[in-house]
Amino acid sequence: MDSTRKKRDKDDSSAVGSDFEPWSSKRGDILARYTTTEKLSINLYMGSEKGKATTTGSAVSEKVRTRLEELDDLEECSKLLSDTTVIQFYPSKFVLITDILDTFGKYLMCQTYYTIVNMMKLIFYNFSPESVNDTAKETCLNWFFKIASIRELIPRFYVEAAILKCNKFLSKTGISECLPRLTSMIRGIGDPLVAVYARAYLCRVGMEVAPQLKESLNKNFFDFLLTFKQIHGDTVQNQLVVQCVEIPLYLTLYSPAIDWILQCIAYRAPEVLLTEMMERCKKLGNNALLLNSVMSAFRAEFIAARSMDFIGMIKECDESGFPKHLLFRSLGLNLALADPPENDRLQILNEAWKVITKLKNPQDYINCAEVWVEYTCRHFTKREVNTVLADVIKHMTPDRAFEDAYPQLQSIIQKVITYIHDFSLLFSVEKFLPFLDMFQKENVRVEVCKCIMESFIKHQQESTKDPVILNALLHICKTMHDSVNALTLEDEKRMLAALINGFIKMVSFGRDFEQQLSFYVEARSMFCNLEPVLVQLIHSVNQLAMETRKVMRGNHSRKTAAFVRACVAFCFITIPSLNSIFTRLNLYLHSGQVALANQCLSQADAFFKAAVSLVPEVPKMISVDGKMRPSDAFLLEFLCNFFSTLLVVPDHPEQGVLFLVRGLLNVIQDYTWEDNSDDKVRIYTNVLHLLSAMAQEVYIYHVDKVDSNDSLYGGDAKFLAEINKLCETVIAQILDHLKTLGKEETLKRQSQLALYFFNTILAHGDLRNNKLNQLSVNLWNLAQKHGFADTKTMVKTLEYIKRRSKQPEMSHFTDLALRLPLQSRT
Numbered sequence: 001m002d003s004t005r006k007k008r009d010k011d012d013s014s015a016v017g018s019d020f021e022p023w024s025s026k027r028g029d030i031l032a033r034y035t036t037t038e039k040l041s042i043n044l045y046m047g048s049e050k051g052k053a054t055t056t057g058s059a060v061s062e063k064v065r066t067r068l069e070e071l072d073d074l075e076e077c078s079k080l081l082s083d084t085t086v087i088q089f090y091p092s093k094f095v096l097i098t099d100i101l102d103t104f105g106k107y108l109m110c111q112t113y114y115t116i117v118n119m120m121k122l123i124f125y126n127f128s129p130e131s132v133n134d135t136a137k138e139t140c141l142n143w144f145f146k147i148a149s150i151r152e153l154i155p156r157f158y159v160e161a162a163i164l165k166c167n168k169f170l171s172k173t174g175i176s177e178c179l180p181r182l183t184s185m186i187r188g189i190g191d192p193l194v195a196v197y198a199r200a201y202l203c204r205v206g207m208e209v210a211p212q213l214k215e216s217l218n219k220n221f222f223d224f225l226l227t228f229k230q231i232h233g234d235t236v237q238n239q240l241v242v243q244c245v246e247i248p249l250y251l252t253l254y255s256p257a258i259d260w261i262l263q264c265i266a267y268r269a270p271e272v273l274l275t276e277m278m279e280r281c282k283k284l285g286n287n288a289l290l291l292n293s294v295m296s297a298f299r300a301e302f303i304a305a306r307s308m309d310f311i312g313m314i315k316e317c318d319e320s321g322f323p324k325h326l327l328f329r330s331l332g333l334n335l336a337l338a339d340p341p342e343n344d345r346l347q348i349l350n351e352a353w354k355v356i357t358k359l360k361n362p363q364d365y366i367n368c369a370e371v372w373v374e375y376t377c378r379h380f381t382k383r384e385v386n387t388v389l390a391d392v393i394k395h396m397t398p399d400r401a402f403e404d405a406y407p408q409l410q411s412i413i414q415k416v417i418t419y420i421h422d423f424s425l426l427f428s429v430e431k432f433l434p435f436l437d438m439f440q441k442e443n444v445r446v447e448v449c450k451c452i453m454e455s456f457i458k459h460q461q462e463s464t465k466d467p468v469i470l471n472a473l474l475h476i477c478k479t480m481h482d483s484v485n486a487l488t489l490e491d492e493k494r495m496l497a498a499l500i501n502g503f504i505k506m507v508s509f510g511r512d513f514e515q516q517l518s519f520y521v522e523a524r525s526m527f528c529n530l531e532p533v534l535v536q537l538i539h540s541v542n543q544l545a546m547e548t549r550k551v552m553r554g555n556h557s558r559k560t561a562a563f564v565r566a567c568v569a570f571c572f573i574t575i576p577s578l579n580s581i582f583t584r585l586n587l588y589l590h591s592g593q594v595a596l597a598n599q600c601l602s603q604a605d606a607f608f609k610a611a612v613s614l615v616p617e618v619p620k621m622i623s624v625d626g627k628m629r630p631s632d633a634f635l636l637e638f639l640c641n642f643f644s645t646l647l648v649v650p651d652h653p654e655q656g657v658l659f660l661v662r663g664l665l666n667v668i669q670d671y672t673w674e675d676n677s678d679d680k681v682r683i684y685t686n687v688l689h690l691l692s693a694m695a696q697e698v699y700i701y702h703v704d705k706v707d708s709n710d711s712l713y714g715g716d717a718k719f720l721a722e723i724n725k726l727c728e729t730v731i732a733q734i735l736d737h738l739k740t741l742g743k744e745e746t747l748k749r750q751s752q753l754a755l756y757f758f759n760t761i762l763a764h765g766d767l768r769n770n771k772l773n774q775l776s777v778n779l780w781n782l783a784q785k786h787g788f789a790d791t792k793t794m795v796k797t798l799e800y801i802k803r804r805s806k807q808p809e810m811s812h813f814t815d816l817a818l819r820l821p822l823q824s825r826t
């Protein structure tokens with residue numbers, strides 16, 4: 001049943017296509033728009049008598065009685081639709097009660113389906129009436145006979161319309177025969193408001209069960225046109241006087257029903273139908289209510305092609321009944337979707353704006369202006385856009401009327417930036433920035449600024465140095481930045497920072513590097529509360545320094561050398577203001593590398609010293625994506641990168657040999673590591689890699705125009721002796737740590753670290769040294785001692801040693817291989 005019901009729902013929805021706006025999308029707006037403060041008595045509880053006890057012998061009669069009670073409940077419920085005592089609430093009441101009727105109709109369909117399933121053991125959706133069993137048909141006929149016994153017209157109409165779909169169980173022509181009859185029944189409803197909503201419900205049901213029967217829908221609407229003059233009759237007028245309702249308000253109550261009826265009629269209708277509707281409107285004296293619904297229902301392309309005709313009809317409408325500005329708004333909505341003839345475009349705008357600009361009520365004015373701004377942006381230049389924005393400012397500034405129209409004003413901004421992607425053109429619109437000044441509520445102002453920045457980042461293809469754009473966007477970004485406070489969520493901060501960073505990346509003064517740096521300095525002062533922006537500025541200034549180096553091909557003049565030092569100073573001053581410790585560490589390292597590449601050696605030393613002094617402050621736990629994680633892995637990664645840089649950093653003449661390496665080793669030694677962590681040993685092994693590289697006659701990489709220690713010391717024996725001393729100290733630290741892992745619960749870690757250290761010596765050590773050779777053998781044996789070694793890895797390592805032994809001057813590897821036994825797993 002579930003799978004079949006899903007198929008049935010899918011087939012129902014596909015009968016009219018996805019381009020048809022369903023009733024469900026309209027009900028929420030109706031309920032929100034048509035409200036009342038008066039007390040209402042609406043009993044929507046059904047089945048109040050169903051709790052009575054029954055005897056076992058009266059099961060059949062009880063079933064019949066229950067159905068009759070359900071019908072009575074529906075009848076009482078439907079009677080409420082004839083009550084218009086609180087007339088301004090009628091559209092919402094219609095929505096609520098027809099929801100119940102729809103539920104009842106679905107319930108009855110399901111009940112009949114289950115009857116078919118129980119009797120025939122299968123279910124058909126695309127069935128023929130002949131395949132339906134007698135029990136199911138009898139169930140349907142019982143309901144229709146009971147409905148026919150309802151005396152009052154309105155309840156009888158609504159209940160029968162609710163179960164109209166059940167006719168398909170009885171005959172193939174049942175629905176097509178019932179629709180005209182129900183249409184004719186509505187002629188007996190005297191109140192025009194009640195009648196038009198009855199017609200709307202019939203159209204709603206008709207589009208669901210038989211969308212192809214357009215003749216009945218058309219007849220329904222034409223009947224409405226014939227009775228339209230009742231609206232201005234004495235009965236209605238007297239009712240409005242009693243309820244103190246003005247005629248313009250009363251006419252708006254018809255809009256949901258007429259809009260829906262016309263939507264059903266106009267759905268995939270030919271253009272000739274619109275011509276017919278326009279003629280009928282003219283015969284009715286260009287009734288504004290009807291004309292508004294026609295423009296809302298038919299395809300925008302049809303309406304746009306006849307824009308001048310509609311304007312002529314709007315001019316002839318009676319202003320007292322339905323306001324003309326609402327008609328122009330409906331026309332504007334169509335012109336936002338389809339283009340009118342090119343020769344008519346300016347005249348259309350002039351005719352519409354003549355009416356709009358005369359509106360005294362700010363809310364009426366902004367509701368219309370919002371729609372026509374899009375039309376102006378689509379078809380005209382910045383001059384016309386500026387004129388429209390100026391007119392909006394003129395109307396919305398008095399008495400701070402803009403405070404009640406922020407959604408519409410936001411919509412106007414969104415439409416302007418949707419159509420104007422050239423921001424030099426946008427900011428040359430004189431009234432654009434004054435228009436932004438109307439957004440004085442902070443959260444609204446920030447949202448508008450975000451929209452503008454998102455559009456800029458999306459559509460700005462090339463970098464810019466246009467002072468108009470820069471000044472305007474700096475002001476907008478400053479507005480976003482200044483909204484940040486202690487209560488701002490991290491996600492919001494990240495979003496704002498990303499938008500500001502997107503702007504900063506798009507600013508380029510070309511070869512005017514000094515102007516570029518001045519811009520970054522100004523940006524730093526303006527956006528100091530958003531850390532990601534400061535990080536971006538540091539990266540941008542470092543990039544600026546490297547671009548300067550590229551232009552000068554590494555040979556700085558006095559001027560460019562001073563400029564690069566200014567860039568380096570910018571970074572050195574800015575980094576300490578950041579909160580994230582690893583961000584600071586990485587930026588110190590990165591900026592030091594940039595300083596080194598630009599031959600700013602003392603500045604590079606300052607960066608590296610700052611990084612070394614910051615390592616002890618690294619906490620044990622750090623926040624990563626909102627979760628607390630151990631920091632050891634992050635510190636290990638940073639230090640490995642740091643060691644790679646230290647290889648090419650020359651010693652300071654006044655600081656002694658390898659002063660940075662010694663300082664870093666002292667920090668690592670004093671740092672408190674986790675008891676169950678081996679990261680300290682892994683760091684020490686990476687130090688051995690560094691020291692081994694430093695002992696080479698020529699280093700494996702250099703920084704252009706910077707003399708590293710291989711050039712400074714030239715393989716001096718004292719320098720190599722210092723390296724060897726450091727190596728011995730580091731090796732002693734590693735061996736001490738391996739000894740602490742001799743307990744049973746840490747033997748596996750000991751085995752892994754021993755093999756890791758062995759591979760380090762194998763790759764970077766001189767194994768002709770007897771002590772080192774013996775140490776490697778001891779580590780090999782330690783790795784296998786307790787049976788935790790990975791045999792496959794050990795075998796591959798031994799094969800590698802044997803291959804190395806066959807290379808020239810590597811005969812000592814042969815002796816080493818003979819001293820490295822392989823223990824079996826057993």
